[in-house]
Structures are given as C-alpha cells and as structure tokens.
Amino acid sequence: MLFRRICFSLSKSYHNPLFLYPISTNPFANSQSYPIIPSNFEALRLGFRRTAALNSHTFVPDNTADSTMDGPRRPPVVPIPSPDTSGRAEVFRALEASLGSTFSSQPIVPNPNPLIIVISGPSGVGKDAVIKSLREVREDLHFVVTATSRAKRPGEVDGKDYFFVGKEEFLSMIEKNELLEYALVYGDYKGIPKQQIREFMAKGCDIVLRVDIQGAATLRRILRNSAVFVFIVAESEEALVKRLIDRKTETIEALLMRVSAAREELRHLKEFDYVVVNKEGELENSVQLVEAIIDAEKAKVHQRRAVI
Numbered sequence: 101m102l103f104r105r106i107c108f109s110l111s112k113s114y115h116n117p118l119f120l121y122p123i124s125t126n127p128f129a130n131s132q133s134y135p136i137i138p139s140n141f142e143a144l145r146l147g148f149r150r151t152a153a154l155n156s157h158t159f160v161p162d163n164t165a166d167s168t169m170d171g172p173r174r175p176p177v178v179p180i181p182s183p184d185t186s187g188r189a190e191v192f193r194a195l196e197a198s199l200g201s202t203f204s205s206q207p208i209v210p211n212p213n214p215l216i217i218v219i220s221g222p223s224g225v226g227k228d229a230v231i232k233s234l235r236e237v238r239e240d241l242h243f244v245v246t247a248t249s250r251a252k253r254p255g256e257v258d259g260k261d262y263f264f265v266g267k268e269e270f271l272s273m274i275e276k277n278e279l280l281e282y283a284l285v286y287g288d289y290k291g292i293p294k295q296q297i298r299e300f301m302a303k304g305c306d307i308v309l310r311v312d313i314q315g316a317a318t319l320r321r322i323l324r325n326s327a328v329f330v331f332i333v334a335e336s337e338e339a340l341v342k343r344l345i346d347r348k349t350e351t352i353e354a355l356l357m358r359v360s361a362a363r364e365e366l367r368h369l370k371e372f373d374y375v376v377v378n379k380e381g382e383l384e385n386s387v388q389l390v391e392a393i394i395d396a397e398k399a400k401v402h403q404r405r406a407v408i
C-alpha cells in the first residue's frame with residue numbers, strides 16, 4: 101500500500117526524472133555545436149517552462165501553455181516552414197534552430213563487432229555442405245583454415261584445405277601459444293591458428309570455425325559467450341545414417357564409429373546457442389537459417405565481443 105502511494109506521488113511529480121527524460125535527451129543532437137537547450141518547441145509541446153531557480157534539466161508545468169497533447173499549440177520560437185511550401189534544406193535548418201542543436205551525420209549505431217561463428221554437429225549432418233553454400237552467398241565471412249601436422253593427401257591444397265605444417269612446427273605453435281584450440285586426432289594434430297582470426301577480424305570480417313563436438317566444447321570454455329555456437333543436426337538419426345552411407349567416404353568400421361559417436365554427440369545440443377535442422381533435400385533452407393542467425397546476431401543491441 102505504501103509502495104503504491106509512493107508510486108502514485110512520483111507519477112504526479114513534475115520532478116520525476118523519468119517524466120523529464122524525453123525532453124532532456126535528444127539522440128540526434130550534436131552536442132558539440134550548441135548546448136542542448138530543450139526550451140522551445142519540445143518543452144512547449146509538453147506544456148513546460150524552464151525555471152532559472154532549478155537545475156537545467158528540471159522543468160515545471162507552464163500553466164499558461166496548453167498542456168493537453170491534442171489541443172492547440174503555441175507556435176515554436178523559431179518558425180518552421182512547411183515542407184509543402186519550402187525546400188528540405190530550409191525546413192531542416194529551421195528544425196535545427198528550433199531545437200538549438202545541429203543534426204549529426206554520425207551513424208546512430210556503431211558498426212557491429214566482428215562475430216565468431218562456431219559451426220559443429222555430429223558427423224554426416226551436413227556441416228561441410230552448409231559451409232560450402234554459405235561460402236558462396238556470404239563474402240564477408242572468413243572460413244578459418246585449420247593447421248594440421250598430417251601429410252597432404254592427393255588433391256588437397258595447402259592453405260585451402262588445411263595449412264600443412266610438420267609435427268615439429270605444430271608443436272612449436274603449441275609452445276608459442278599460437279593456437280586457439282588444438283587436438284590430437286588419430287595421431288595427427290589439428291588446430292586453429294589465432295593469427296588468422298586476428299588478421300581477418302581486424303579487417304572487419306566475421307569468422308566461421310568448423311569444429312567437431314569436442315572442439316566446440318573446448319572453444320566454449322575459451323570463448324564463453326563471446327562467440328555464437330550453432331549446432332547442425334539432421335531431422336532424425338535415420339536420415340543422418342542414410343546420408344553417411346550415401347556419402348560413400350567411410351569404411352564400415354569408420355561408419356559404425358561415426359554413427360555410434362553421433363548418438364553421444366547429440367546430448368551436447370544444450371551447450372549451443374542455436375540449432376539448425378538440416379532436413380533431407382532442404383540444404384538451402386539450412387543455409388538461409390544460418391544466415392538469419394548471423395544477421396540477428398549482428399543486429400543485437402548488446403553485441404558479443406570476442407578478443408583472441
């Protein structure tokens with residue numbers, strides 16, 4: 101009851117700072133040019149007058165003004181010509197003069213921070229397929245090339261498929277803390293070079309990292325919420341297994357290992373920020389959804405900020 105009374109008396113108070121907020125804040129104002137004096141049009145519109153006795157952000161109701169929102173208005177101190185009869189520049193200047201400040205040409209919102217997008221999911225769900233299509237439609241993304249200690253296979257291109265570095269060099273990269281994350285996979289090292297990420301983030305590019313579930317878990321520990329984690333999944337276990345069989349790239353042993361690992365890997369879904377169900381024959385929709393996730397992340401008011 102006491103709380104309600106306080107709220108009621110605050111809402112009645114003309115000294116309530118919330119009540120005054122729209123007057124004292126002008127998001128378009130360039131405060132370098134003129135001091136912001138919210139004295140004329142806006143104040144008159146709301147039926148306030150400025151008082152010298154109170155501080156510059158404080159106003160009291162002007163009983164001489166018409167304080168109803170829809171009633172007749174007092175003309176602004178600086179007459180503003182109608183856009184119907186005057187040029188845009190003239191109306192623009194009059195609006196500035198009336199507000200007592202110039203309109204800034206600075207962007208209202210700064211450029212979004214470069215984003216790190218971690219794409220992961222069980223084997224065979226379509227990570228590579230999604231990334232391949234994404235590469236074609238988004239030029240502003242940098243797809244990180246992983247470093248590996250394994251030998252180059254026929255047809256592989258250094259710097260495109262992997263950075264092929266010898267085992268000695270890889271160990272030296274670990275020693276110098278040059279890798280964001282690394283793992284020993286079937287006797288070969290694989291890792292993400294920090295320098296490559298730094299270089300492209302400095303150019304304003306968003307970064308895409310394609311890692312397995314274990315890699316994603318490690319990156320989550322390192323990057324926490326500064327990166328966005330996307331889990332790609334097939335619509336069903338059955339669809340996933342059929343896709344892997346059709347790919348014809350695995351031996352029977354490898355196939356069995358991948359499908360049994362996939363079951364366990366699906367449990368990690370909750371550690372991700374987004375899930376994309378890559379349905380059979382609907383690869384394009386999945387790519388569009390990943391794009392929408394990136395766009396939504398770039399439009400966030402509270403941006404992620406990754407420091408590598």
Ligand SMILES: Nc1ncnc2c1ncn2[C@@H]1O[C@H](COP(=O)(O)OP(=O)(O)OP(=O)(O)O)[C@@H](O)[C@H]1O
Nearest residue numbers: 223224225226227228229343347379380381382383
């Ligand atoms: N939406 C889809 N519909 C039908 N086939 C698909 C779809 N997405 C991917 N594929 C096919 O499924 C197979 C597995 O996809 P892909 O190789 O991209 O999986 P992956 O997640 O990268 O697997 P891995 O982790 O084993 O490398 C490929 O043959 C690919 O062309």
